[in-house]
Amino acid sequence: MAPATQRRTELLRGVLDLCLLAVMDEGPAYGYEMTKRLRERGLAIVGEGSIYPLLGRLERDGLVETYRAASDGGPPRKYYRPSSAGRLALAMGVSEWRAARDAVDAVLAPVKVEVVV
Amino acid sequence: MSDFVEQCRREWKRLGVPDQLAEEMAADLASDLGEAEAEGVSAEELLGSSAFDPRSFAASWAAERGVIPAPPDRGRGRRRRPRVLVAFTVLAALTLVVAALLLLTGEPKVSLVTTKSHTPPAPGSFVPPTVQRQVLHTNNASAPVEWILLFLATVALGFALWLWANWSRSRPPAATA
Numbered sequence: 001m002a003p004a005t006q007r008r009t010e011l012l013r014g015v016l017d018l019c020l021l022a023v024m025d026e027g028p029a030y031g032y033e034m035t036k037r038l039r040e041r042g043l044a045i046v047g048e049g050s051i052y053p054l055l056g057r058l059e060r061d062g063l064v065e066t067y068r069a070a071s072d073g074g075p076p077r078k079y080y081r082p083s084s085a086g087r088l089a090l091a092m093g094v095s096e097w098r099a100a101r102d103a104v105d106a107v108l109a110p111v112k113v114e115v116v117v
Numbered sequence: 118m119s120d121f122v123e124q125c126r127r128e129w130k131r132l133g134v135p136d137q138l139a140e141e142m143a144a145d146l147a148s149d150l151g152e153a154e155a156e157g158v159s160a161e162e163l164l165g166s167s168a169f170d171p172r173s174f175a176a177s178w179a180a181e182r183g184v185i186p187a188p189p190d191r192g193r194g195r196r197r198r199p200r201v202l203v204a205f206t207v208l209a210a211l212t213l214v215v216a217a218l219l220l221l222t223g224e225p226k227v228s229l230v231t232t233k234s235h236t237p238p239a240p241g242s243f244v245p246p247t248v249q250r251q252v253l254h255t256n257n258a259s260a261p262v263e264w265i266l267l268f269l270a271t272v273a274l275g276f277a278l279w280l281w282a283n284w285s286r287s288r289p290p291a292a293t294a
Contacts, residue, residue: 009165032149035163050167050174052146056182074152078145 012043017054018093019043021063021082025090028067030077031055055080063089121160122147124171125178132176132185142178202280209273216266 012019023029023037034051038044045051058064063086071077082090122143129139153163160168167174179185 030149031145032152032163035149035153039162045162045165050164050177052164052174053177053181056178060181060183071148075144075148077148078141 015093015097016051017058017063018090018097020051020054020058020080021086021090021093024064024080025082025087028079028081030071030079034080058086062086119147121168121171122150125175128172128175129179132179134179134184138184142182199284202277202284206274206277206281209270209277212266213270213274216263216270219263220267 019038020034023034026037029037031051034055035045055064058080059066063083064080065083065086066078066080068076069079125146126139126143129142130136134142149163150160153160164174167177176185
């Protein structure tokens with residue numbers, strides 16, 4: 001795995017659960033639908049970042065509720081939406097993420113990047 | 118894509134995932150992969166590198182969902198087992214040393230002997246001709262407890278060495294640079 005891809009995978013691994021909770025908080029979604037919502041925001045699944053085991057963990061931990069419903073012209077799909085515990089986890093996670101992001105920005109902001117070709 | 122789902126299904130069956138649950142997960146995965154393919158999205162874009170390893174993907178999904186036991190913490194087991202083994206080995210070795218010292222420092226102090234009762238029978242009562250019984254007896258070397266201890270300690274020490282050998286074989290190979 002290329003170093004850039006590996007770093008992106010590591011970064012994504014720590015916050016992918018929050019991203020999933022965030023996109024399903026916009027409206028119930030099934031697995032592939034969530035992937036599309038993430039991709040529309042430039043967040044492609046890379047490396048080992050499959051969402052399915054993570055969705056399984058969120059379900060096991062009671063952070064999501066699920067139900068089956070017919071999709072547009074397709075077979076019935078399993079839809080996910082955050083439970084009340086999931087919304088609380090999302091709020092706390094977003095707060096932690098912002099604090100971490102600001103701290104990292106404070107360290108990295110002064111760095112001047114020059115690419116010589 | 119259907120081959121990927123089929124391999125996942127086989128892995129879930131092998132892992133003991135309940136059939137209904139495995140079918141549900143397989144159906145969800147097949148629907149998502151089918152929709153992605155119809156939109157020109159590759160399996161890798163949907164599943165990441167897991168697209169190349171269906172068995173790991175299936176096991177990981179089932180474990181995270183809590184439908185199969187999580188993989189045991191093998192490292193913790195390996196740390197705990199030597200502590201029990203060390204205690205057992207030390208106990209066996211101590212017993213061996215004590216028994217050997219007792220044997221080397223003089224006459225055995227305690228032994229098992231067989232005695233015979235020659236009490237004359239009371240008139241009119243039935244008593245077997247001889248009654249044998251084992252008693253602890255001092256200053257007799259016919260079956261010394263020290264020798265029994267030495268034998269048991271030797272067997273225990275041998276068993277401990279066998280356990281150590283097995284444990285060493287079960288350890289993972291050292292990581293190479």
